[in-house]
Amino acid sequence: MVKKYPVLVLCGRDEKKREVLEDLDPNDEYKVKALLPFLGKRIIDWQLEALRESPYCGEIFLLGIQKEMATFDYPVHYVPIPMISTFGQKLLAGLEYARSQGIDDNMFVVSSSDTPGITVEPINDFFEILDNYLDYDFIQSVVPEDVSKDVFSDHQRVVAKFKEITVFTGELYAMSEKGIRTGQKIIDETGSGRRRIRKENREKKSSALTPIIRIVLRKPRTWPLIIKFLLGRMTLAKAEKLLEIIGNVKVKAVIIHDAAFGMDIDLTDDYMKVKKYVSKIKNVPFTEGIS
Numbered sequence: 001m002v003k004k005y006p007v008l009v010l011c012g013r014d015e016k017k018r019e020v021l022e023d024l025d026p027n028d029e030y031k032v033k034a035l036l037p038f039l040g041k042r043i044i045d046w047q048l049e050a051l052r053e054s055p056y057c058g059e060i061f062l063l064g065i066q067k068e069m070a071t072f073d074y075p076v077h078y079v080p081i082p083m084i085s086t087f088g089q090k091l092l093a094g095l096e097y098a099r100s101q102g103i104d105d106n107m108f109v110v111s112s113s114d115t116p117g118i119t120v121e122p123i124n125d126f127f128e129i130l131d132n133y134l135d136y137d138f139i140q141s142v143v144p145e146d147v148s149k150d151v152f153s154d155h156q157r158v159v160a161k162f163k164e165i166t167v168f169t170g171e172l173y174a175m176s177e178k179g180i181r182t183g184q185k186i187i188d189e190t191g192s193g194r195r196r197i198r199k200e201n202r203e204k205k206s207s208a209l210t211p212i213i214r215i216v217l218r219k220p221r222t223w224p225l226i227i228k229f230l231l232g233r234m235t236l237a238k239a240e241k242l243l244e245i246i247g248n249v250k251v252k253a254v255i256i257h258d259a260a261f262g263m264d265i266d267l268t269d270d271y272m273k274v275k276k277y278v279s280k281i282k283n284v285p286f287t288e289g290i291s
């Protein structure tokens with residue numbers, strides 16, 4: 001019997017409206033990126049429909065939008081949390097709401113809502129790998145950078161460069177209840193740090209580990225690992241160990257070989273790049289502008 005996982009979908013926005021929304025929705029018509037038009041649907045529709053095709057996807061919990069903002073032709077839960085909330089606040093609210101609905105799973109899959117190029121095959125790959133790590137607290141998908149070169153040659157993702165591989169984070173990850181409850185500070189600090197990098201410095205392909213350096217420096221036992229990282233000698237396995245020390249949780253990175261799995265819409269240019277890609281793979285007529 002296939003195990004189904006509850007899915008927490010992040011679909012609100014930051015307190016300060018991001019540049020991509022300022023450009024694509026200057027009149028504040030759609031409120032959040034997830035609801036922007038995209039090839040005849042909303043951005044979020046592409047992701048939710050791909051998730052629902054997976055036999056491993058259980059109940060879906062939306063974190064950041066309410067029924068008056070968007071309705072769907074299939075069952076979803078609208079978690080009662082403000083549209084503008086931190087990552088940590090959303091995940092904790094999703095966990096507690098799921099518990100109130102009788103969900104007793106220990107592992108929750110977390111999905112973004114602005115990756116319309118994601119497809120069911122790599123989603124299934126992630127779920128199938130996840131089955132092997134149910135005793136972990138944080139399982140992060142990562143995409144090898146070289147996988148994306150032929151598809152998104154100028155992707156400008158925030159990358160992490162390790163000794164054996166350069167990766168960027170995928171748009172699905174999983175957290176145990178312990179990971180959600182004990183990792184609030186790290187979730188919020190690394191989340192805000194990654195957003196600053198994406199806004200200010202993505203053209204330099206800054207490291208995805210940079211936002212956690214400040215946290216790490218408070219723990220002297222991690223300093224040798226940081227030195228290895230700065231010298232380009234840290235392996236992916238050592239990075240997992242580093243995060244375990246910081247958060248006191250079991251961490252695993254799983255590699256997904258699909259370029260679109262980590263291609264969300266964080267910059268204005270991303271919207272058109274991903275739109276052209278989805279138009280091609282889904283055989284949907286391409287249209288210019290926000291549509």
